[in-house]
Amino acid sequence: MDESSYWSRVQRIFNMMDIRTAFVTSAQVDAALDLLEQHEQGGEISAEKLDRARKIKEAVIHPDTGEKIFLPLRLSFIIPCNLVLDTLMLSARGFSQNVGAQWLNQTYNCLHYYANRNASNAESMEKIFQAYLGATASSVGAAVGLNALLDRAPQGRPWTRLARKLIPFCAVAAADVLNLGITRRDEFLQGIKVYDEKGEEVGESRRAGAMAVSACILARVSAAAPVLLLPPLVMHRLERTRFFLRHSYLKTPALMGMIALSIQAGVPLSFGIFKQKASVDVASLEPSLWNCRVSEVYYNKGL
Structure with a gap:
């Protein structure tokens, strides 16, 4: 996640507040996490899918526990x-x-x-x-x-x-x-x-x-x-x-x-x-x- 500047942090929080990410299913969250793992292992993932997966992870997954936050x-x-x-x-x-x-x-x-x-x-x-x-x-x-x-x-x-x-x-x-x-x-x-x-x-x-x-x-x-x-x-x-x-x-x-x-x-x-x-x-x-x-x-x- 890009936090290098104030406005990048504002944009990140703005994206985390996207109400559409509140209603993603558990299966969609797991799919997003799998996609990010594939990317880390060198898999070729489109920029659009990668941004969507990151957005879901930041909005739903707790950064310390790795668990899904209750809706x-x-x-x-x-x-x-x-x-x-x-x-x-x-x-x-x-x-x-x-x-x-x-x-x-x-x-x-x-x-x-x-x-x-x-x-x-x-x-x-x-x-x-x-x-x-x-x-x-x-x-x-x-x-x-x-x-x-x-x-x-x-x-x-x-x-x-x-x-x-x-x-x-x-x-x-x-x-x-x-x-x-x-x-x-x-x-x-x-x-x-x-x-x-x-x-x-x-x-x-x-x-x-x-x-x-x-x-x-x-x-x-x-x-x-x-x-x-x-x-x-x-x-x-x-x-x-x-x-x-x-x-x-x-x-x-x-x-x-x-x-x-x-x-x-x-x-x-x-x-x-x-x-x-x-x-x-x-x-x-x-x-x-x-x-x-x-x-x-x-x-x-x-x-």
């Missing part, structure tokens, strides 16, 4: 899942709707993060459950707490209505930090495997694990910003226009359309900031790795 948790299925969840969060009104929307979103996020993690370390169900509880509690607490705070604001202030539209992003950002931090804490507490450019294991590094988790947190928060900030801010202006006052039933479809576009554009642009196969100088890692046979090592950042 709803693949990156290629992120638009339909998040379209529903983000619409629910941005449309939530009142205590029960806010709690329900945040709970559903964090349930999906926890499963998605785990499915696309760096799999150097096995995660126990206890740790996964702790991450799930922590993320759900933080997102629900942020959403309910900020809404309660705005309820105490002086009545009639125009900024309160706008501020409420920003609450889902604040809740999701807080939960992302806690969710990824807990789910993947073994990566910076125990370390992750690092490899040379040929893919041979060099050792394990806690510092590389911290870099991987930090990069994923930044990418996730950056990806959430355009999705949970731009559509509600635009709708805040549009819903007061004559057209939407007359056709109020179009507000939700318009919001969903903007959310879908924001996900399709925002996720590749945000995830492309960091390389999936990240590299780091050995001198920046633990002293125990300084005497290894290479000066630069690689690791799977995870998604």
Whole structure:
């Protein structure tokens, strides 16, 4: 996979988000893997078939485990899942709707993060459950707490209505930090495997694990910003226009359309900031790795 430039990484994530790859059958995945193996052994495969096989592998196969990622948790299925969840969060009104929307979103996020993690370390169900509880509690607490705070604001202030539209992003950002931090804490507490450019294991590094988790947190928060900030801010202006006052039933479809576009554009642009196969100088890692046979090592950042 080409990750040499920012735009090549953006294109790679964009291709991974192609919803058609979410529905490939197990037989099609196996056929793609066989095709790639034939190519590595010197077989002549057309460029079109080779690109298609690589696209399927990157979208479906976990880079560490080599196993197929469950369909709803693949990156290629992120638009339909998040379209529903983000619409629910941005449309939530009142205590029960806010709690329900945040709970559903964090349930999906926890499963998605785990499915696309760096799999150097096995995660126990206890740790996964702790991450799930922590993320759900933080997102629900942020959403309910900020809404309660705005309820105490002086009545009639125009900024309160706008501020409420920003609450889902604040809740999701807080939960992302806690969710990824807990789910993947073994990566910076125990370390992750690092490899040379040929893919041979060099050792394990806690510092590389911290870099991987930090990069994923930044990418996730950056990806959430355009999705949970731009559509509600635009709708805040549009819903007061004559057209939407007359056709109020179009507000939700318009919001969903903007959310879908924001996900399709925002996720590749945000995830492309960091390389999936990240590299780091050995001198920046633990002293125990300084005497290894290479000066630069690689690791799977995870998604």
